[in-house]
Amino acid sequence: MVLDGNDREVISACQRGDRDAFRALFETYQDRVYSIALRYSGDRAQALDIAQDVFVKLLKNIGDFRGESGFETWLYRMVVNRCLDDKRSARRWIGLVEGFFTRPVEPSALNNVLRSEVQARVQHAVALLPPEQRVIVVLRYTEGLSYAEIAEIAGCSEGTVASRLNRAHKFLERRLKRI
Amino acid sequence: MEILERNLGRVEAPAELWDRVNGGRETRRRSVWLPWALALASASVAMAGIFYKPALRSDDPALVREWVKARTGMDVPLATQHVVRLTGARVVKTGRIEIAYKSGVVLISKADGAGAHWGTYAIECEKPACVLCHS
DSSP: OOOOSSOHHHHHHHHTTOHHHHHHHHHHHHHHHHHHHHHHHOOHHHHHHHHHHHHHHHHHHGGGOOSSSOHHHHHHHHHHHHHHHOOOHHHHHHHHHHHHHSOOOOTTOHHHHHHHHHHHHHHHHHHTSOHHHHHHHHHHHTSOOOHHHHHHHHTSOHHHHHHHHHHHHHHHHHHHTTO | OHHHHHHSOOOOOOTHHHHHHHTTOOOOOOOSHHHHHHHHHHHHHHHHHHTOOOSEEOOOHHHHHHHHHHHHOOOOOOOSSOSSOEEEEEEEETTEEEEEETTEEEEEEETTSSSOEETTEEEOOOOHHHHHHOO
8 A cells, every 4th residue: 555645545544443554654654753753862762762652643643633734744743742742851861972982883884984973973963952943953854844844843933943943053063063 | 054964864764663553552751750759759768867856865765765654655665775776755746656766766656546555555667676676
């Protein structure tokens, strides 16, 4: 079963309790949900927790989806709310520190090692952003969403999105200028 | 910013995610307040131990026994030779006293309630050591 964007048929099947349809929905969106969670939290275990909660909540609440907004927007909003709701900062910091000191090293090529190192530094810098800025950075760069789409998901104006992104850029430029 | 585009891209979700979702349970989120509440409770217990003040400060068993009897009517025999040092006593509320030792307190009440009675008093502690000496 292939899901194409706002495929009403699959969503309707999910609303009727069709597990196969839910599996198809999961297959389509799992990478997006997990990626946002990972880029936001900087911790694999925490990202798994977030993604799990989002899909369990999706299964429970899919009957509430009325199609007033796009399905993706509705789902992204759920992910963003779950990310912002996450208070386990201690675990995130532990994850970041661990990640920083135990960067994945692939001995096959120096390029891979350097890429991993840069990625860890970028992820570390992003994790230092305030949650409201971080979530916008993730939606912009992980999902490639427009300001209007981000504004709809985050429940704020496009101006707010632009100013948060601008502040985040300035902070990240300072942190990453040596890379 | 190009560096963000290059390094914050989408990743593949781990295969275990479906198993976890299929389990159908949301993760249990620990409260942020729980560690603080536990720390506060531990600190309170520690402070209570440090600042515990008996109303009567004495290591004389005869004096403590007399003091308790005069205030509550309970005649609690206290051994003259003990492994743990007696430090005093205090009335917690009417008909309830604490005999204080260096290692802790023994809670004693008038012998009109349920439980084991020894003359005019009953021990509310559940520790065998308390019962052993105050029976």
